[in-house]
Amino acid sequence: MKRNPTIFLKEEYENLVDLNLEWIIRALESGSKPHAVVDGREVLMLNTNNYLGLATHPKVVQATIDAAKKYGAGAGAVPVIAGTYDLTRIFQEKFAEFKGVEASLLCQTGFAVNQGLIPTLIGEEDYVISDELNHGSIIDGIRLTRAKRLVYPHTDVGGLENSLKEADDAGARRILVITDGVFSMDGDIAPLPDIVKACESYGAMVFVDDCHGEGVLGAGRGIVAHFNLQHKVHVEGGSMSKGFGVFGGTIAGSNDLILFATNKSRSYLLSTAHPPPTVAACIAAVEVASTEPEHNKKLWDNTNYFKKHVQNLGYNTGNSQTPIIPLIVGDPGKAQNLAKLLFKEESIFTTPIVFPMVAKELSRIRVQMNALLENKDLDYAIDALEKIGKYLEII
Numbered sequence: 001m002k003r004n005p006t007i008f009l010k011e012e013y014e015n016l017v018d019l020n021l022e023w024i025i026r027a028l029e030s031g032s033k034p035h036a037v038v039d040g041r042e043v044l045m046l047n048t049n050n051y052l053g054l055a056t057h058p059k060v061v062q063a064t065i066d067a068a069k070k071y072g073a074g075a076g077a078v079p080v081i082a083g084t085y086d087l088t089r090i091f092q093e094k095f096a097e098f099k100g101v102e103a104s105l106l107c108q109t110g111f112a113v114n115q116g117l118i119p120t121l122i123g124e125e126d127y128v129i130s131d132e133l134n135h136g137s138i139i140d141g142i143r144l145t146r147a148k149r150l151v152y153p154h155t156d157v158g159g160l161e162n163s164l165k166e167a168d169d170a171g172a173r174r175i176l177v178i179t180d181g182v183f184s185m186d187g188d189i190a191p192l193p194d195i196v197k198a199c200e201s202y203g204a205m206v207f208v209d210d211c212h213g214e215g216v217l218g219a220g221r222g223i224v225a226h227f228n229l230q231h232k233v234h235v236e237g238g239s240m241s242k243g244f245g246v247f248g249g250t251i252a253g254s255n256d257l258i259l260f261a262t263n264k265s266r267s268y269l270l271s272t273a274h275p276p277p278t279v280a281a282c283i284a285a286v287e288v289a290s291t292e293p294e295h296n297k298k299l300w301d302n303t304n305y306f307k308k309h310v311q312n313l314g315y316n317t318g319n320s321q322t323p324i325i326p327l328i329v330g331d332p333g334k335a336q337n338l339a340k341l342l343f344k345e346e347s348i349f350t351t352p353i354v355f356p357m358v359a360k361e362l363s364r365i366r367v368q369m370n371a372l373l374e375n376k377d378l379d380y381a382i383d384a385l386e387k388i389g390k391y392l393e394i395i
């Protein structure tokens, strides 16, 4: 048989287009912040993960420039060979101190943390237990293990306890329980104190991926600090790319964990280290987050104000407990139209979230709050949501 080796590329893409599931990618022509320029247009951006506005903070930008002049653009090697700089050491110490743990490791990305670390923590004789709504990078990390897999209903600690018992009864050598800290589609948070308690009685390892919690919860220190669970959560995975506004992944925890990860995580061992200017920016971002608490406070003030007003308009914000505020409209076409009209008519940039990211009947747009939003921006967005929401008969 003579095959057409690449026909599937076009066919599968066109299939996505037919289903309205292809990504329409817009291009930023400014920093990622509320007042942004997108595809040549000034917009109000309500979908950046740069929660605190640190991506364009003068101290963070200056640190990047200074380090570029001193060290140049690229790292030149993977971290363990010759890609660790004095800056990397300074970052890791400062970050551990900020988080209130013994040690930390700067990894390539949050995605890479899950890819590299999860498969080293568990093997064939072990069990991994995962929340059903965990991030795709956790799911992929779990796919790389040979451990047996159990999934519990979203944030259901009773379900988790059943899985812990099942793994224990089966004679698991190790049990790893893994959850997002903040769930990125719903903005709800993991019931961490109860998860830790359930795990303690079985000696299960607790891994929290706090990519959307860092910079946001616990005065910026993340969900573990928020619940005062340092030393009880064994592994914290995180990202410097969201609340801290820069780029990179982090692992935080005990000295034992960091030495283990440094020597075993394959994404850490085999992928080039951060450009030094980026590391310098990460240091500056942590310094700003520690010394300028006003950004975190403004983020939460904005979150509370906006959420209250859109709820009063009749929008369903689900179980949002964070600056991630889903506006759940149900029908996927309506969610896409809401985002489209907000962009076209009101110059407001939001993200439609439809199947397969969420169940079809839970289609939504996702709005994210930001410390750089001013009250007049929020009022403008609320008015626009009222106008378009009524027009589309959502509210």
Ligand SMILES: *Cc1c(COP(=O)(O)O)cnc(C)c1O
Pocket (backbone or CB within 6 Å): 109, 110, 111, 112, 135, 137, 138, 180, 184, 209, 210, 211, 212, 238, 239, 240, 241, 248, 249
């Ligand atoms: C964004 C995110 C990641 C990926 O982090 P990056 O640093 O962007 O690679 C991993 N896990 C969760 C829960 C996330 O929200």
